Amino acid sequence: MIAQLKGAGKTYEVGSQIITALQPANLDIQEGELLLIIGPSGSGKTTLLSLLGCVIYPTDGKVYVNGQCVNDLNQRELAALRLNTIGFVFQNFNLIAPLNALENVMVPLQLQGVSHREARDRAVHALEKVGMMDRARNKPKALSGGQQQRVAIARALVTEPKMLLCDEPTASLDAGSMSVVMDELKSLAGSGKAVAVVTHDPRLMPYANKVVEVKNGMVIPINQHEDAKI
Numbered sequence: 001m002i003a004q005l006k007g008a009g010k011t012y013e014v015g016s017q018i019i020t021a022l023q024p025a026n027l028d029i030q031e032g033e034l035l036l037i038i039g040p041s042g043s044g045k046t047t048l049l050s051l052l053g054c055v056i057y058p059t060d061g062k063v064y065v066n067g068q069c070v071n072d073l074n075q076r077e078l079a080a081l082r083l084n085t086i087g088f089v090f091q092n093f094n095l096i097a098p099l100n101a102l103e104n105v106m107v108p109l110q111l112q113g114v115s116h117r118e119a120r121d122r123a124v125h126a127l128e129k130v131g132m133m134d135r136a137r138n139k140p141k142a143l144s145g146g147q148q149q150r151v152a153i154a155r156a157l158v159t160e161p162k163m164l165l166c167d168e169p170t171a172s173l174d175a176g177s178m179s180v181v182m183d184e185l186k187s188l189a190g191s192g193k194a195v196a197v198v199t200h201d202p203r204l205m206p207y208a209n210k211v212v213e214v215k216n217g218m219v220i221p222i223n224q225h226e227d228a229k230i
């Protein structure tokens with residue numbers, strides 16, 4: 001098991017108000033699994049992904065990632081766990097505009113202190129994996145949405161993370177690019193990575209091994225829903 005929430009939840013204090021972003025929940029994600037997190041806007045999906053991704057601490061319960069209890073780690077240890085264990089893919093790709101595809105993919109390795117030459121070789125390999133090596137010298141604005149997202153996946157993969165977390169990765173894509181990206185994520189799960197994908201798009205459900213719905217901050221396993229069978 002790569003990540004586990006044990007009664008983990010998150011509240012924010014805003015002035016005198018307490019906002020429950022996520023109610024205490026139990027959830028785990030394993031290697032080789034594609035977990036889909038569905039639910040409407042504002043329901044707590046990004047909060048759930050941020051807990052799995054060690055971006056925030058839980059205010060209730062415990063979060064375990066790669067055998068470590070996140071609650072017990074300081075910010076610096078958390079940053080190291082993120083950099084070495086987790087890859088992130090976002091809705092808007094978040095590629096760095098002045099850098100070409102290859103340079104974008106090299107960035108996380110440079111943060112890890114890997115030598116330029118090794119970073120370059122590994123970035124080439126990651127771009128080959130997502131079928132984007134022929135566009136290595138292109139800057140993001142010369143690429144389609146689907147191509148940018150595949151570069152973003154290569155960047156998330158280049159550090160060989162055990163877990164890939166994707167927040168609405170297909171939201172900016174047309175149907176054709178969406179299926180290319182989802183096929184890529186599915187095959188990564190098939191190769192042993194843990195992949196979690198947040199979406200409000202029910203068309204992604206056939207790609208998942210496991211689906212949870214987040215509704216008003218509550219995490220609900222979808223197979224307990226009578227009306228949600230696919």
Ligand SMILES: Nc1ncnc2c1ncn2[C@@H]1O[C@H](COP(=O)(O)OP(=O)(O)O)[C@@H](O)[C@H]1O
Pocket residue numbers: 012014019020021022039040041042043044045046047048
């Ligand atoms: N940093 C924050 N401070 C206060 N409230 C927040 C913060 N982050 C999220 N929330 C609130 O928590 C709820 C869930 O947000 P989020 O997880 O982003 O939902 P989703 O990703 O499903 O749209 C929302 O009501 C949001 O306003």
Ligand SMILES: [Mg+2]
Pocket residue numbers: 045046047
């Ligand atoms: Mg969100």
